[in-house]
Amino acid sequence: MRAVKGRIGLVWSGLLLTAILALPWFKGGALLDSALAEGVAGRVWLLPLVAVALGLSGLSVLSRDWRIHPAGAALVGAGLIWLLLQGFGIGLRGPALPGIGVLFPTALAGQPGFGWGAWIAGIALVGALAEVLAARGFCRGERFAAFSIIGIVAALSLFVFFPILKLMSAAFVAPDGTLSLLPFVTRITASDLWSVGCLTGAGRCGVVINSVVLGVLSAVFATALGLALALLVARTDFRMKRLLRAISILPIITPPFVVGVAIIVLFGRTGVVTVEVADWFGVRPTRWVYGLPGILLAQVLAFAPVTFLVLLSALEAINPTLEEASTTLGAKPVTTFRTVTWPLLRPALAAAFLLAFIESLADFGNPIVLGGSYDVLSTKIFFAVVGAQYDLGQAATLSVLLLTLTVAAFWVQTRWLGRASYVTVTGKSDAGLVAPVPPLIKWAAVAAVVPFVVFTVGIYAIVLIGGFVKDIARLEMAPTFGHLWTAFSFEISERGVQLFGSAWNSMITTLWVSALSAPLTMGIGILTAWLIARQDFTGKRAFEFGTLLSFAIPGTVVGVSYIAAFNVPPIDMTGTMAILVICFVFRNLPVGMRAGIAALAQIDRSMEEASQTMGAGGGRVLRDVVLPLIRPAIFTALIYSFVTAMTAVSAVIFLVSARHNMATAYIMGRVENGEYALAIAYSSVLMLVMVACVAAMNWAVGTRRLGRRTAVANPAQPAE
Amino acid sequence: MTRRFTLIGATALALLPMGAFAQDKELVLYCSVDEEWCRAQSEAFVRETGINVLMTRKSSGETFAQIKAEEGQPRGDVWWGGTGDPHLQAAQEGLTEEYRSAMLSELQPWAVAQAETSGYKTVGIYAGALGFGYNSTMVTENPPACWNDLLDARFADDIQVANPNSSGTSYTMLATMVQLMGEDEAFAYLAKLHANINQYTKSGSAPIRAAATGESAVGIVFMHDAVTQATTGAPIVTVAPCEGTGYEVGSMSLIKGGPNPEAAKIWYDWALSASAQEIGATAKSFQVPSNGSAATPPEAPKLADIKLIDYDFAKYGSSEVRAALLARWDAEIGALPK
Known part of the structure; x- marks a missing residue:
């Protein structure tokens, strides 16, 4: 038995040995340019890693159980630390610190980024670390759980926390490359961030002020509208309920920018509505929509469905017996609403408000189209990096500010959401009559919702027809497929199928990235959920907070941080498809995780315990018992990550390259260039593809076989 | 489970031939x-x-x-x-x-x-020479013919130009003004013009597209960009400024x-x-x-018919002059209230 146990760990030392001896150590290297070959050829700092690999292999063959042997732990730890130290210590153009050059003169020539060998060696060392820890009682010795936790922590550290830390350090770099506190202080106190000139009439307001004003206004209106929608759907006999629910799905599958473009077509200087209204009142049409009003309009339309879903679930969870009691005691409908319903809704209102606030701060697509001269943090960050000045320090400073704002809001929100969810999971009797909404409030809600519906229908009408008429912006309505042909033209010739349309590259990359990242996101998300819901281990709370934190990081900040962290060795990944996939996996992880946790909370542990008692290991229990029971959560996670990968823009806009362009980045270029019709045509194709893919996934994952329970819809999205 | 793998396989197969067109x-x-x-x-x-x-x-x-x-x-x-x-x-x-x-x-x-x-x-x-284009359905009387005409109050909030930080077109305008008027006078002109500018766009040709759809009355661009809009049927008239212009x-x-x-x-x-x-x-x-x-x-636009300045490409293309002009633009024009 002992011998068998010892042999289990062989897979890691074997993998490590292969990686070090045979696989290309550096990016782009040939097959046998391994750490051993490079080390012998002069890069002597790689030799200790060879020694670790040999030592570990020897130990696992000779020792009875290398995992509990003190030398095993020491070798694994030393290997990991040395791998990172040499990688970060010696960059592309030589050592990071002068001392290293003295120690290893050959290091002055520098080294390229990690290749296959280095990556696999890293994975093998992390695996071996999990073995060592599990053998010492971590996770009660459950190997599968230990692998999962160590693996996820390693991945999160590398792809979430390391980039953010790297970005923060960039905020302290002066233009001449030296590190000090002064540049950060100068940048963060600059008047173009904090000025309140627009209030006093003496200039413009700072971007921070602009962002916060926009966020608060947008959140107030979106929450009010969401409340109106939720009241109408949950508490009245309003006739358009189905329509309202359908409309609430639309923003999720709408590519960015199209709503902004449609708003320009309707309300721009020569927009249909602007011109009509100006004619009636005999005034000159203005550019009123560019700036705060336009962004606000677009954001309220986009976020109201999100707040609607939050408030709807809260309203439906309020136990009707409370309201019925109030009515029985003689309270008027208004009194019941004011003293019973409203106080019960308050936590959900706060949660909805904060959610919309975070989304507004992180929103990039609407401000860039409709902003005019109204700068907000997300667009300012974008221009600091892609503008002609390329000032990463400035972008980093602004990112730190944006991150502080969203994380603060997120922290408050998780507290409120926590409280709200306690209300919803009480298992008391639901018998009782729902109190009718007071007429006054009902009519106020109708008055708010009708314009919303009209707006939404008008905007999506523009989106539907805009791509297939000559020029929607000039109202030339001759039907044409010309825009579609520009995007997706192809020819069949002796060279095979040649795709000439300018959108093919981005479309194919987008489909690949979405198709690769969705199952990965789902897998890691569900695994994380299972670890949090079912396993006990040291550091669990920190683990949970860490995974949720990536939820609060705005997309623009993620994008900039990836540039800061992964543009140079050792982890040199910009310009590849891998970086796009990784970006989506870690951004959408919390959604799969939340869906998984919610689903697991509905399932009793006894079935898993039974399986364990019969001798199944952690992995087996997960595969045979848990996964079949939480199909709906798997489906939600899969759909969500797929759709987000197709519509997200704020992070990928920094990460796309000529080879791997994404649909949203392409659309943004067209919008910036005024080619609205092409942008709209592409967007409608994208929406069709999304609907088709979601239908296909629905068929593939299959309907769940659990009977009555309904899937817990998770309205929260990562900050865009 | 099997169905899911079938689907993933099918998707991969469907996508593969698309990659095959790459030479x-x-x-x-x-x-x-x-x-x-x-x-x-x-x-x-x-x-x-x-x-x-x-x-x-x-x-x-x-x-x-x-x-x-x-x-x-x-x-x-x-x-x-x-x-x-x-x-x-x-x-x-x-x-x-x-x-x-x-x-x-x-x-x-x-x-x-x-x-x-x-x-x-x-x-x-x-x-190509720098100039501007105006929307003839919006500017019907007394059409602008010179750089100075653009300072007229009737164009308030109705002129678009790109941001010189991102656009070469707009940097050419900045350098042209400096060569045409002298540096201080050029910045004084741009500050006055700022009152009429509704937006500094990122792309150099975006202003004329805005003028073509009527989102702005005038767009300062290279003249060939204005001609492009006119040939697609937009009511755009191209102007070579009377004071002379850069290229x-x-x-x-x-x-x-x-x-x-x-x-x-x-x-x-x-x-x-x-x-x-x-x-x-x-x-x-x-x-x-x-x-x-x-x-x-x-x-x-025929370069021979346009009053062209003797544009100093070596000087205005150098890093130092460019950085200095852009820094001054950010401080004196970009920071003005709108």
């Missing part, structure tokens, strides 16, 4: 002219050579920033098009490769002068250390040929081509 050889092109022209030019190159082109369209300022950011390991091969100043700056900073094409002898003198100024690290591919020599550079140096040279020589330079007109770009035997499109 063995390829070229990463950073393109800074109008998107439509970029597309037509890449397509023609693919047809002629079979080399697959991976094209990114970004304005010239942005492309310069990108090439600078990628200096450690360049991802692009050729930077084709865009105003000459950032190309000269890239040459000065050693981001681009020296290359004397055999085609140089066929080029106009101003295109060769561009190459000489940079030590053969860039070359002129087209020329651009649209350029092309080989990026130093790019991944496909062979393909890059094939593109470079091809792009200087007469037939390749006639593609622009088919994509509604009416610049004056630099190859002497390439036909100048009849719609192109």
Whole structure:
């Protein structure tokens, strides 16, 4: 038995040995340019890693159980630390610190980024670390759980926390490359961030002020509208309920920018509505929509469905017996609403408000189209990096500010959401009559919702027809497929199928990235959920907070941080498809995780315990018992990550390259260039593809076989 | 479970042949002219050579920033098009490769002068004069003919121009004003003009598109961009300012250390040929081509009829002058209240 146990760990030392001896150590290297070959050829700092690999292999063959042997732990730890130290210590153009050059003169020539060998060696060392820890009682010795936790922590550290830390350090770099506190202080106190000139009439307001004003206004209106929608759907006999629910799905599958473009077509200087209204009142049409009003309009339309879903679930969870009691005691409908319903809704209102606030701060697509001269943090960050000045320090400073704002809001929100969810999971009797909404409030809600519906229908009408008429912006309505042909033209010739349309590259990359990242996101998300819901281990709370934190990081900040962290060795990944996939996996992880946790909370542990008692290991229990029971959560996670990968823009806009362009980045270029019709045509194709893919996934994952329970819809999205 | 794997397999199979169209050889092109022209030019190159082109369209300022950011390991091969100043700056900073094409002898003198100024690290591919266009349905009386006319209060909030930080077009305007009026007077002019500007766009040709759809009455752009809008049926009238104006020599550079140096040279020589330079007109770009035997499109604004200043490309394309002017613009114009 002992011998068998010892042999289990062989897979890691074997993998490590292969990686070090045979696989290309550096990016782009040939097959046998391994750490051993490079080390012998002069890069002597790689030799200790060879020694670790040999030592570990020897130990696992000779020792009875290398995992509990003190030398095993020491070798694994030393290997990991040395791998990172040499990688970060010696960059592309030589050592990071002068001392290293003295120690290893050959290091002055520098080294390229990690290749296959280095990556696999890293994975093998992390695996071996999990073995060592599990053998010492971590996770009660459950190997599968230990692998999962160590693996996820390693991945999160590398792809979430390391980039953010790297970005923060960039905020302290002066233009001449030296590190000090002064540049950060100068940048963060600059008047173009904090000025309140627009209030006093003496200039413009700072971007921070602009962002916060926009966020608060947008959140107030979106929450009010969401409340109106939720009241109408949950508490009245309003006739358009189905329509309202359908409309609430639309923003999720709408590519960015199209709503902004449609708003320009309707309300721009020569927009249909602007011109009509100006004619009636005999005034000159203005550019009123560019700036705060336009962004606000677009954001309220986009976020109201999100707040609607939050408030709807809260309203439906309020136990009707409370309201019925109030009515029985003689309270008027208004009194019941004011003293019973409203106080019960308050936590959900706060949660909805904060959610919309975070989304507004992180929103990039609407401000860039409709902003005019109204700068907000997300667009300012974008221009600091892609503008002609390329000032990463400035972008980093602004990112730190944006991150502080969203994380603060997120922290408050998780507290409120926590409280709200306690209300919803009480298992008391639901018998009782729902109190009718007071007429006054009902009519106020109708008055708010009708314009919303009209707006939404008008905007999506523009989106539907805009791509297939000559020029929607000039109202030339001759039907044409010309825009579609520009995007997706192809020819069949002796060279095979040649795709000439300018959108093919981005479309194919987008489909690949979405198709690769969705199952990965789902897998890691569900695994994380299972670890949090079912396993006990040291550091669990920190683990949970860490995974949720990536939820609060705005997309623009993620994008900039990836540039800061992964543009140079050792982890040199910009310009590849891998970086796009990784970006989506870690951004959408919390959604799969939340869906998984919610689903697991509905399932009793006894079935898993039974399986364990019969001798199944952690992995087996997960595969045979848990996964079949939480199909709906798997489906939600899969759909969500797929759709987000197709519509997200704020992070990928920094990460796309000529080879791997994404649909949203392409659309943004067209919008910036005024080619609205092409942008709209592409967007409608994208929406069709999304609907088709979601239908296909629905068929593939299959309907769940659990009977009555309904899937817990998770309205929260990562900050865009 | 099985069905899911079937689906993943099917998706992968469906996507695979799409990747198969990629040829063995390829070229990463950073393109800074109008998107439509970029597309037509890449397509023609693919047809002629079979080399697959991976094209990114970004304005010239942005492309310069990108090439600078990628200096450690360049991802692009050729930077084709865009105003000459950032190309000269890239040459000065050693981001681009020296290359004397055999085609140089066929080029106009101003295109060769561009190459000489940079030590053969860039070359002129087209020329175009700066001007503005107005929407004739919105400006019906007393049309503007000079730079000074644009200061008129009737154009309040009705003129668009790009931000010189991102757009080569707008930087050309800044440098033109400085050469035309003197630096302090130029900034005084721009500060007055600021009252009439509704937005500083990122892309150089966006202002004339806004004027074409009526989102703005006037757009300050290169004249050929205004002609493009007029030929598509927009009510745009192109103006060559009476005080005189500057011009651009649209350029092309080989990026130093790019991944496909062979393909890059094939593109470079091809792009200087007469037939390749006639593609622009088919994509509604009416610049004056630099190859002497390439036909100048009849719609192109005739450089001979325009009062052109003696634009000092060497001085205004240098890093120091450019950085100083842009810093002053940020401080004195960009920060003004709107």
